[in-house]
Amino acid sequence: MKAALLRLSDRLYADGSAKYGGLPAALIAATLVTGTVDAVSYLALGHIFVANMTGNVVFLGFAVAGAKGLTVWAPCLAVACFAAGAWAETRSGRRAAGDDRRRLVRAVAAHAAFVTLALLIAALEDDTKTSTHAQLTAILAFGFGVQNAVVRKLAVPDFTTTVLTMTVTGLAADPFGKPTIRRLLSLCCMFLGALAGGLLVLHQSVSAALGLALALLVAAGTMARVAGSGTAAASEK
Secondary structure, three states: OHHHHHHHHHHHOOOHHHHOOOHHHHHHHHHHHHHHHHHHHHHHOOOOOOOOHHHHHHHHHHHHHOOOOOOOHHHHHHHHHHHHHHHHHHHHHHHOOOOHHHHHHHHHHHHHHHHHHHHHHHHHOOOOOHHHHHHHHHHHHHHHHHHHHHHHHHOOOOOOOOOOHHHHHHHHHOOOOHHHHHHHHHHHHHHHHHHHHHHHHHHOOHHHHHHHHHHHHHHHHHHHHHHOOHHHHHHHO
16 A cells, blocks of 8 residues: 555655655545535535635625625634634644654544544534534534644645645646646545535435545545655655
């Protein structure tokens, strides 16, 4: 498995296995998670996002303007909890020892714990209630804040896991090459995650979609742990 993940890294980046190790594979799985969980939040939690904060700011503007079906509190809650998660990870990351791989593994594990909690709430409570929506929004947004703080620190090109605006810009503006493949892969992963999450929410349940997200996070953490990261090792030399 390790050899396969490192080969993938080399296919996506020049000398990728030495520079990024298995991080690209883990971030690909995390991008699938974003599509899946944002399908849950948009379709089942009142037309908000828990990973895409740009969308929430826009929705907040619509809500203040008086758009029907939107609330002011939901996007505000999502943005606040996302920011709290990023703040908490940044502060704890400064105190914890370890390279980039270990930091990503810890962040994915924390994110998985929050998704597990959300899964339990969705399974045990009425997911049509506003109070349940608020709990799920807060928990899921906090988890994505934790994950995104680490992804920002890692700065692996073209795998932000949540934001695709510059990815699409790069596809249109830059000549074909390895960056093109990375950007297409990122777009496809977000789409496939949203498709799978949407199908599960609409035809199965919120719990089923969150279960898929949890499985993907476990896979992401496993890949980060198995393949490791060459970034920290290179910086130490």
